[in-house]
Amino acid sequence: MAALAAVLLAGTPGAGAAAQTVAEIRIGLLSQTPEPPPSVSNPDEPTADDGLAGANLAIADNNTTGKFLKQTFLLDSVEVPPDGDAAAALRELAGRGDRFVIVDAPGATVEALSKLPEARNLLLLNANAPDDTLRGSACAANLVHVAPSRAMLADALGQYLVKKRWPRWFLVTGRRPEDKLYADAIRRTAKRFGAQIVAEKEWTAESDVNRTAESEIPVFTQAKAYDVLIVADEVGEFGDYLSYRTADPRPVAGTQGLVPTVWHRTHEQWGAAQLQSRFKAAAKRPMTARDHNDWTAVRVVGEVAARTRSADPDRLIAFIQSPDFTMSAFRGAPLSLRPWDGQLRQPVLLAADRSVVSVSPQEGFLHPRTELDSLGYDQPETLCKTRGKTTP
Structure with a gap:
């Protein structure tokens, strides 16, 4: 044209x-x-x-x-x-x-x-x-x-959980390298905002979780007292099956459940x-x-x-x-x-399946430059050596 x-x-x-x-x-x-x-079985066909x-x-x-x-x-x-x-x-x-x-x-x-x-x-x-x-x-x-970045997404979620007074986290990580990177970001967030990861487990099951979820997940999610289960499963292998099946009735957040996202x-x-x-x-x-x-x-x-x-x-x-x-x-x-x-x-949205729950940065998480810099790596933390460090 x-x-x-x-x-x-x-x-x-x-x-x-x-x-x-x-x-x-x-x-x-x-x-x-x-x-x-x-x-990975995705019921939603990618466009x-x-x-x-x-x-x-x-x-x-x-x-x-x-x-x-x-x-x-x-x-x-x-x-x-x-x-x-x-x-x-x-x-x-x-x-x-x-x-x-x-x-x-x-x-x-x-x-x-x-x-x-x-x-x-x-x-x-x-x-x-x-x-x-x-x-x-x-x-x-x-x-x-x-x-x-993953750090920004993790911080956006962590601010909300801390604000809700859910500081005890049970971290479940998938088997893939990207899952471990997401889990690393969650650990950094916990340390940054004063939360505590009280239990960690890695998902290693080889069975078809779609068939075994009802019996397998309640056993897998038995852990010491926690407020929220945070899942690191970026490709969606098992994370969608955790909600409503945990041993204790707790919310699920992270890559599934309550998800930090741009849209x-x-x-x-x-x-x-x-x-x-x-x-x-x-x-x-x-x-x-x-x-x-x-x-x-x-x-x-x-x-x-x-x-x-x-x-x-x-x-x-x-x-x-x-x-x-x-x-x-x-x-x-x-x-x-x-x-x-x-x-x-x-800003980062925090969304459930059918609604936006909140938007981070959360009120009260202050920063001398802009509250948006409370998400992710701040200037003193950066490992970048090839860009200028001038503060806008």
Whole structure:
């Protein structure tokens, strides 16, 4: 359609000069979805355009404003198979002239791409990898994190549990490396906010939990007195089966149960209802957290292009990384960038299956700069050595 419009304009007397004044801003989207382990049975079929639909809506939002500023935004999308060559895909996007590339891929892929020579002059926007190492020892000056880190998610949950006076936690961890990273984040949160992990267990059962949950989980969850069971099961192997089956009647939180997340289909505050409606009209389904992260990443570029009234990539990148950058993401407080690790500050929703329960940071968790910095690694804690430490 964009090419057809250009042809039509070129054939219109006097339109050539006007068309040349429209600045084109290209944004790449590199997606890679890992295959779920064979042991995981997901009753919700994943949508083929998860993430991409959010990016497409954001492109439309950018162009709504851009037409008044003589800017047009184009999305170049590449889907990389789980065993595919993400580096080749990034080179392809860079070859098309994409200086902004949203990377919706596992943390290992994000880290590897950020180190490529071809990425040196790009701004990579990490849309969904929560790995704390990407904000710490593996941080990069060309990498901005749209998704919250595991530490931020854990702190968001921990603040609420402490506020509810549920300080005794029973931590159940899955067998996979990412589960252990989530559990590490929960342990850090407990120490940070004065909670106590009174018991820990690792889920190692080889049986089909869908068939054995009623008999197996009550025995597995016998533990000393605790207030809430926190589960670390990022791929969803067993965590959904814990609620209502524990030996003691206790709430479940973490990767299942009460979940810290950037988005939820029932979220309606701060103008979110309008975004939900527009997304549903375009995609014919509710917006997911992955959709919202990809939407936010594209909107970051659109926001700075509108604020600066510029399409110069270098100027836009500098503004994103500056203390002046803020934008709305329909979660209350505006987003801004932490200069010490490239992480976007942001509120985190706490959601059950069919409702948003609360939003963190919680009232009373103060910070001298902004309460949003009470979530995740603060400036004195950072292990990032490749970014400036200037406080905005």
